[in-house]
Amino acid sequence: MIKEIDERIAEIDKEIEEIMASDLVDEAKVYVLKRERHDLIHMCKNLNSHDKVYLARHKKRPKITEYVDAIFDDFFEQKGDALGKEDASIYGGIATYHGIPVTVIGHRKGNDLAENLKCNFGMPGPEGYRKALRLMKQAEKFGRPIITFIDTPGAYPGLEAENNGQGSAIAVNLAKMSALKVPVIAVVTGEGSSGGALAIGVANSVLMLENAVYSILSPEGYASILWKDSSRSEEAAEMMKLTAQDLKEFGVIDDIIPEPIGGAHLNHKVVFKATDRAIKKELDKYIKMNPDEVAKHRYKKFRTIDNKYLHVI
Template sequence: MMSKKLTAYQKVMLARDTKRPKTEDFIQALFDDFIELKGDRLGKEDSGILGGIGWFHGRAVTVIGHRKGRTMEENVKYNFGMPEPEGYRKALRLMEQAEKFGRPVITFIDTPGAYPGLEAEEHGQSIAIATSIARMSSLRVPVIAIITGEGNSGGALAIAVANSVIMYENAVYSILSPEGFASILYKDASQSANACEAMKMTAKDLYDFGIIDKIIKEPAGGMQEDWAGAFKDLDKVLTKELRKYDSLSDIALAEHRYQKFRRIDENYLLDERKMGDR
């Protein structure tokens, strides 16, 4: 259909569209009685990350996501969905809490990246992200990540180390924002449209590479045209994915996630020992 003909750049535009449902909208639609839990317990609350507990079809789950605003005022408050270290420390606190009480963790990814600011560096952006990635890899509960908009850099991955990584069709997931990529590799941020193509950041590219596990289709014009449909599709997918992990023990869940990332590029490495001369 129409959305199949979109260029990567057009998808980036759709993924960033403020009319697209945000983490808060997904939470409201999919989880009952959601209770927000704030703070990193080390001195700060970073609202660039939203977290809490809610019911998913009668099962308590921990939900964590990047929070983007819709208005300028909201965006300033949430720092445009760019978390500081405190946001990642809160996310990690909530994930470890979920593990303690055996709740699945569901994360929503929608961020331009971790905030590149002076204080963020002073407060340990690197170690906050590193620790979140490392600890998330060994959680003994099911973890499902859904990339709903744009997922850029370590700032996205910090909450995306999941047993199942799901992407909406027009969402994008990449090593860096296309603007940042263009500025590093082409020394010209205005080349970002070209960067979008070169980076292979669309759901289809990443599914073909085996980097993500599932794509949720979107109608022409993107899921912003049909919120209800987007929520219904995700509800189905989440139910199915969670059921898949019901039979795995807590240790097996962590091992499943470890092996998934351990082998994620095994078909893309060249080993001189295995290939022989010609």
């Protein structure tokens, strides 16, 4: 349902843009189109898990570069894994956030084919995770809080990545993040799949956008393993409990960031403001903790996730 509605909304937006650019503006036509657009958007209130997967992957959903420009000041990008490699699918650097020096790290997707090829569609190799680790260590050394943005279909599964130590790079990140003595806030902005997402997601607080998804693998992968049929991904999405609402109930995430009805791609500014408020609220909880307390809090959080739901497993 959501795909058809979204495509029609895009058509309406294009029609309105063309009418407004013409010499003679048909106000009546614009009014009718805007009413149709309004009605379509309000049909998106009760979305199922499959609908949310579609929105989480939407090509016009805000990217990390846009979050950085909107939320942070004085951002300075840092590249390289200190071993001679660079991976554009991990974007990171130092910035100021409400006057506080912070380190920002996240998965990077592109806005077009050329950008996506450059950043491998948001699928990092081991070089990307080592770059993230380097930035985390630097942040800890200088006492800077870390804010991560998760949006990936998973770590790159290619042969070269495996030969270069993909598994160990992710494992090292998980171990190091568990013990970091600076506050870490993670925000799942789109799709968060597998260890490729978790490798920058071991945080004191984990936030999710309302229509984001977070899971051990994609619904297509789940369906392929369980039924040998990837076309059953819609059924798989419902079973996987991968939505923000499900994960909040299970205690996997700490809070849900609201989106405009119809998805984050329809109004970036609203999403940036809501994300900024949510990050600030969580960061304020930890900024005055001593370093050892911060690390203990994070470790305990991940050791006790889902305790009251163990009967489900």
